[in-house]
Amino acid sequence: xxxxxxxxxxxxxxxxxxxxxxxxxxxxxxxxxxxxxxxxxxxxxxxxxxxxxxxxxxxxxxxxxxxxxxxxxxxxxxxxxxxxxxxxxxxxxxxxxxxxxxxxxxxxxxxxxxxxxxxxxxxxxxxxxxxxxxxxxxxxxxxxxxxxxxxxxxxxxxxxxxxxxxxxxxxxxxxxxxxxxxxxxxxxxxxxxxxxxxxxxxxxxxxxxxxxxxxxxxxxxxxxxxxxxxxxxxxxxxxxxxxxxxxxxxxxxxxxxxxxxxxxxxxxxxxxxxxxxxxxxxxxxxxxxxxxxxxxxxxxxxxxxxxxxxxxxxxxxxxxxxxxx
Amino acid sequence: xxxxxxxxxxxxxxxxxxxxxxxxxxxxxxxxxxxxxxxxxxxxxxxxxxxxxxxxxxxxxxxxxxxxxxxxxxxxxxxxxxxxxxxxxxxxxxxxxxxxxxxxxxxxxxxxxxxxxxxxxxxxxxxxxxxxxxxxxxxxxxxxxxxxxxxxxxxxxxxxxxxxxxxxxxxxxxxxxxxxxxxxxxxxxxxxxxxxxxxxxxxxxxxxxxxxxxxxxxxxxxxxxxxxxxxxxxxxxxxxxxxxxxxxxxxxxxxxxxxxxxxxxxxxxxxxxxxxxxxxxxxxxxxxxxxxxxxxxxxxxxxxxxxxxxxxxxxxxxxxxxxxxxxxxxxxxxxxxxxxx
Numbered sequence: 001x002x003x004x005x006x007x008x009x010x011x012x013x014x015x016x017x018x019x020x021x022x023x024x025x026x027x028x029x030x031x032x033x034x035x036x037x038x039x040x041x042x043x044x045x046x047x048x049x050x051x052x053x054x055x056x057x058x059x060x061x062x063x064x065x066x067x068x069x070x071x072x073x074x075x076x077x078x079x080x081x082x083x084x085x086x087x088x089x090x091x092x093x094x095x096x097x098x099x100x101x102x103x104x105x106x107x108x109x110x111x112x113x114x115x116x117x118x119x120x121x122x123x124x125x126x127x128x129x130x131x132x133x134x135x136x137x138x139x140x141x142x143x144x145x146x147x148x149x150x151x152x153x154x155x156x157x158x159x160x161x162x163x164x165x166x167x168x169x170x171x172x173x174x175x176x177x178x179x180x181x182x183x184x185x186x187x188x189x190x191x192x193x194x195x196x197x198x199x200x201x202x203x204x205x206x207x208x209x210x211x212x213x214x215x216x217x218x219x220x221x222x223x224x225x226x227x228x229x230x231x232x233x234x235x236x237x238x239x240x241x242x243x244x245x246x247x248x249x250x251x252x253x254x255x256x257x258x259x260x261x262x263x264x265x266x267x268x269x270x271x272x273x274x275x276x277x278x279x280x281x282x283x284x285x286x287x288x289x290x291x292x293x294x295x296x297x298x299x300x301x302x303x304x305x306x307x308x309x310x311x312x313x314x315x316x317x318x319x320x321x322x323x324x325x
Numbered sequence: 326x327x328x329x330x331x332x333x334x335x336x337x338x339x340x341x342x343x344x345x346x347x348x349x350x351x352x353x354x355x356x357x358x359x360x361x362x363x364x365x366x367x368x369x370x371x372x373x374x375x376x377x378x379x380x381x382x383x384x385x386x387x388x389x390x391x392x393x394x395x396x397x398x399x400x401x402x403x404x405x406x407x408x409x410x411x412x413x414x415x416x417x418x419x420x421x422x423x424x425x426x427x428x429x430x431x432x433x434x435x436x437x438x439x440x441x442x443x444x445x446x447x448x449x450x451x452x453x454x455x456x457x458x459x460x461x462x463x464x465x466x467x468x469x470x471x472x473x474x475x476x477x478x479x480x481x482x483x484x485x486x487x488x489x490x491x492x493x494x495x496x497x498x499x500x501x502x503x504x505x506x507x508x509x510x511x512x513x514x515x516x517x518x519x520x521x522x523x524x525x526x527x528x529x530x531x532x533x534x535x536x537x538x539x540x541x542x543x544x545x546x547x548x549x550x551x552x553x554x555x556x557x558x559x560x561x562x563x564x565x566x567x568x569x570x571x572x573x574x575x576x577x578x579x580x581x582x583x584x585x586x587x588x589x590x591x592x593x594x595x596x597x598x599x600x601x602x603x604x605x606x607x608x609x610x611x612x613x614x615x616x617x618x619x620x621x622x623x624x625x626x627x628x629x630x631x632x633x634x635x636x637x638x639x640x641x642x643x644x645x646x647x648x649x650x651x652x653x654x655x656x657x658x659x660x661x662x663x664x665x666x
Contacts (some may be wrong), residue, residue, distance in 0.1 A: 025476065049476065055506070060465055060499035067405075067469020067483075070454060073476070075469075087495075091465070094457045100664040104438045106449045106662035138661050163664040239663075 004182050007175040009149035010039045010114070013156045014076065018047050021074060024160060026052040028061055028078030033275050036080055037175055052270055062088035062113060066165075069111040074160055082117035082169065083126045088284055089134070096165040097140030109129045110167040112156075116172035118260055120212055121307055123172075124300035130209075130261035130292075135167050136270065142166040142191050143238040147212035149178065150185035151195075151235060158191050166191070171209035178213060194241035198247055200228030203254035206245070206271050208234040211310060213257045218315035227323045237267060242274060249275045252324050253284035258310055263291040285325040290318045332356075333631060341448040341623065344555060353395065353416075354554045356632055358611045361412035363419060363640045365585075368428050368443075371644065372589045377428050382446045383409035385552075385584035389516045390609030391416055391487075392557025393579070396565050397484055403474075405454040405467035405485035408444040411517065413486065418451045421639045425647030432653045439653040463490040464500035464513060464561055471509035472576075481510045482568045484561075489578075491522025492535050501576065508573035512564055515576065516551060518583035519605075523596040539576040551579030552610045584609065585638040 003010070018024045025047075028042055032053045034041035045052035054061045058079055065075035079085045092113070099109045119128030135143050142164055146152045152170070159166040188195055196213070198219055207215040212233050218228035226296075232248045234241070249255055255275055257268035268289040275287060289312050292298070298308050336349040344351065365382035372380045381407035383390060390412030397404065399417055411424060423435055425448075430439035436447050437455070447455025454470070456463045456484030474481045477622055491497055492515060504511050515535045519526055532538065539546035550558040557579055582605040586593035593602075618624050 052472075055499070055502055057495075057499045059500070060468075060503050063462060063465025063499070064469035064472055064503060066467035067454070067471075068473040068476075069469075070466065071470050071473035073401075073473045091458055091462060094459045095462055095466070098457065099455065099659050102437050102440045102445070103447055103449070103455050103661075104440070105661040105664045106435075107447065107455055142663075160545055163666050285635060 004181045005176050006149050007153040007180050013153045017238040024074040026076050027052040029080045036135045037049040057161050058088040062091040076112045079115040082115040082131045085128045097138045108163045109165045110163050114157045114168045116169040117169045119298045120173040123234050125297035128298035133267050144236050145169045147207040149180040152186035154189045173210050192236050192239045194235050194244040195233045197233040198231040200230050202228045204230040204252045205256045206232045207258040213313045217312040246279050249279045250282040253282050255287040258290045262294050263307045266291050355389045357415050359636045361387045363636050367640050380589040381408050385582045386516050387412045389551035389579035389581045392554040393561045396562040403470045403483040403564050405463035406446050407486045410440045411636050414446050421643035425643045431650045461494040461496035467511050468500045468504045472509035481608035482565050486514045489517040489535050492606030493529050497510050505542040505544045510568040511574045513576045515578045518581050520583050522587045536578040546576040548578045552608045568663040
């Protein structure tokens with residue numbers, strides 16, 4: 001297999017899995033024509049009747065997928081932009097997440113909701129947001145945030161096979177930016193597992209999505225100056241791989257958590273709290289969080305967008321500070 | 326636990342011309358309506374005794390619920406109910422004992438094992454969807470069931486219930502829209518009981534009837550006297566049969582009345598005119614049904630009294646039995662967050 005982009009990883013996995021299991025169907029806005037990012041390109045022709053265009057009503061996309069999943073189908077719903085998922089919040093939080101809990105697992109929902117998230121695409125306030133922290137607060141859901149194409153493939157398969165509702169977050173900036181040679185590429189097949197993507201003794205960086213790639217690029221640059229970073233690709237945010245997170249923290253004692261979401265109440269706080277609670281005696285410096293500033297959402301103009309988003313240089317600068325502590 | 330009631334007398338299944346129903350069906354109607362009412366009454370007593378923290382009942386809506394549920398193919402069709410639907414659940418197989426387990430949040434309540442408030446029904450085996458306290462979400466879930474059934478070419482119908490208050494929510498409109506676009510086998514059964522907690526219907530909608538809302542979605546609709554179990558059955562049955570044959574969704578508005586307060590925590594005298602309540606109480610669906618079948622000579626008085634005694638006995642037994650059943654363990658709060666296969 002040659003190189004593959006993130007978007008092709010998603011598309012090809014949907015195509016293969018639909019071929020393997022006729023209970024799988026897709027529902028979302030514009031999916032019949034291939035979707036605005038082309039994640040479902042060609043699938044309505046290959047699988048007639050199993051790629052369903054929905055009205056522009058996100059609550060109905062998720063609500064209807066819930067009913068179909070309960071019936072025994074394997075719906076993969078698409079919310080066109082993560083920014084639009086909020087009208088389906090009720091169905092994910094009040095309904096889907098509790099389906100198993102409130103029936104003592106008599107009933108369950110093999111449901112996947114895919115959605116493109118994240119910025120760096122001049123998407124402004126409503127096509128750029130990070131929404132993960134709203135949902136990582138909801139036990140009963142699983143929240144998956146791959147970064148590399150091989151993991152997109154393996155974790156999308158795992159999400160479809162999972163009997164629980166999974167929010168599968170696809171970073172839209174990486175769709176065509178990130179390519180990977182698929183032969184021999186590591187691929188995590190289990191939800192709830194993180195991977196140490198790079199090993200180094202000086203400090204540990206935690207990231208996911210686009211920020212994972214920015215962190216790896218920063219680590220590469222820092223290595224030239226003799227600063228060696230461990231980089232943890234979180235992969236799944238809920239349930240969280242506490243073991244790997246703590247192991248990576250203990251190995252270096254200096255912690256940098258990076259995310260594109262705004263700082264306060266962002267997911268980095270959870271990583272920081274876990275480490276402070278369970279690995280305090282291994283720490284050699286205060287835990288550092290690098291995140292977007294606390295403003296309502298990502299601004300449109302590229303000057304402000306660049307200012308808003310963490311990137312390789314900001315990560316490297318924060319890491320140098322931390323290494324020198 | 327077996328679930329079907331057994332008549333003490335053999336009842337004919339032959340259709341009675343003036344009712345288009347058999348003696349067997351008519352006895353079922355009376356039995357289930359009465360059972361729902363007596364259970365709700367006993368639940369309220371348990372609440373006032375301090376044994377049950379919360380009751381939310383369907384008094385006044387028994388005819389609507391029993392008539393609609395009897396029109397379903399039990400074990401085949403799906404129900405996405407709302408919290409007043411005790412009567413529907415009884416018809417679809419819930420026992421009086423189970424209803425009491427549910428009231429008390431007991432470990433063995435098949436609906437939710439103590440995890441949810443009472444009257445949040447759900448039973449996989451009986452094809453009853455579990456739901457939350459958020460109104461109208463179940464309409465979309467039922468639509469999803471119907472979509473899946475249509476995709477698989479299964480001859481099932483999804484019936485979903487709500488009050489008229491729920492029809493102002495976006496979920497109602499999104500569900501009707503999608504169901505109508507795809508001509509799905511789903512019945513939206515709205516029990517218009519006149520009140521959304523304290524708000525009378527006029528505060529919820531600018532149209533006089535919920536059924537009017539169907540026009541905006543090019544959906545067939547009907548209104549029926551929800552205090553008349555027979556009329557409800559005769560309205561819902563053809564709608565279900567038609568949906569099963571591929572005729573698409575149907576909105577049915579049963580005009581009924583909430584005879585009690587919203588819940589055990591509500592005082593309806595604050596907002597409901599007494600004269601209005603008295604007027605509707607004359608149309609009580611349980612007593613009017615009894616009077617009709619008695620005066621028409623379908624069942625002699627002693628037969629009706631026998632059914633009433635049987636129901637009383639069943640309700641008393643259910644309450645006493647359920648109170649002795651085990652509570653959940655505290656740590657049960659931690660279980661089944663995720664389904665493991």
